[in-house]
Amino acid sequence: MNDSVYNLENQNSNLSSKIVVALEKISEAYRAMLWEKAKEYKLSPIQIQILVFLNTHKLKYCTVSYLAVEFNITKATISDSVKSLLSKGLIEKQADEKDTRSYTISLSDTGNNLITNLNNYSGELVNPLTEMSSENQENLWGSLSEIIRNLHHNNIISMQRMCFSCKYYTAVPEGHYCGLLEKELKSIDIRLDCPEHKQK
Ligand code: SF4
Known part of the structure; x- marks a missing residue:
């Protein structure tokens, strides 16, 4: 028997399968909203995610290695995005005094000015949740x-x-x-x- 969650017979008779597909739909909504914002500001989705992360986290977390683990992508991809954000003047680099090969990154003044336009990209997802009862939200x-x-x-x-x-x-x-x-x-x-x- 084909037990894929995309097998409709399986999906429609199995709540776990339906939930997996539902989570995928929600992640599509998330991706679509992120892409919209990325197009509007001529950034890539991961560049927006990096800027939003830098805005809300301690400097010790703002390194290429940490961001690679955070977003489950390679260090090379994060490095490329960091280079691009540096060239756009949206972030700044701080060298590590003890290890000159290491550095942290933070928002520049330009990045700080832009961040309020970027960090609400997933706002539409909040609406259906606020319409749920507290009990349902807690269970979820x-x-x-x-x-x-x-x-x-x-x-x-x-x-x-x-x-x-x-x-x-x-x-x-x-x-x-x-x-x-x-x-x-x-x-x-x-x-x-x-x-x-x-x-x-
Ligand atoms: S247990 Fe949870 S709330 Fe407490 S310090 Fe750790 S992460 Fe924070």
């Missing part, structure tokens, strides 16, 4: 965070700043516990991107 977040955890466990995606990969995180019988905040975390408190995260 609980399921999505478990899917992300599982995909990371199977080396399919990175999980660089999520609770599950943090040294302060412990699974407890009641659910989750953060040793830094010294409190139990409900499912909705699990962070996907925590500024205090420390890799295990």
Whole structure:
């Protein structure tokens, strides 16, 4: 039997298959919105993602190596995008004093001026969520965070700043516990991107 999620007989009688295809549709919406923004500002989608990342993360994370893991793409591709952003004057490079081959990158003044026009590219995805009840949102977040955890466990995606990969995180019988905040975390408190995260 063809058990592909795209086999319609399988898909229409199997909720897991339907959910996989639904997630793919949502990622198409995300990609389409990112492309729209990229066309408007004459940037590539990954260049926009890099600029948005630089705007919201600590300088120590803003290196070619870290970005390559973050976006699951090669260092060479990130390096090309960084070169292009430098030539457009949207980012600046800071050399590492201890290792002259290494550097961090940050937004330039021009990049900072542009960022508010770029960082809302996925805004349309928020609308259907705000129309859901809090309970449905909480259930959805609980399921999505478990899917992300599982995909990371199977080396399919990175999980660089999520609770599950943090040294302060412990699974407890009641659910989750953060040793830094010294409190139990409900499912909705699990962070996907925590500024205090420390890799295990
Ligand atoms: S420090 Fe942040 S990432 Fe780590 S367990 Fe606590 S809330 Fe989660």
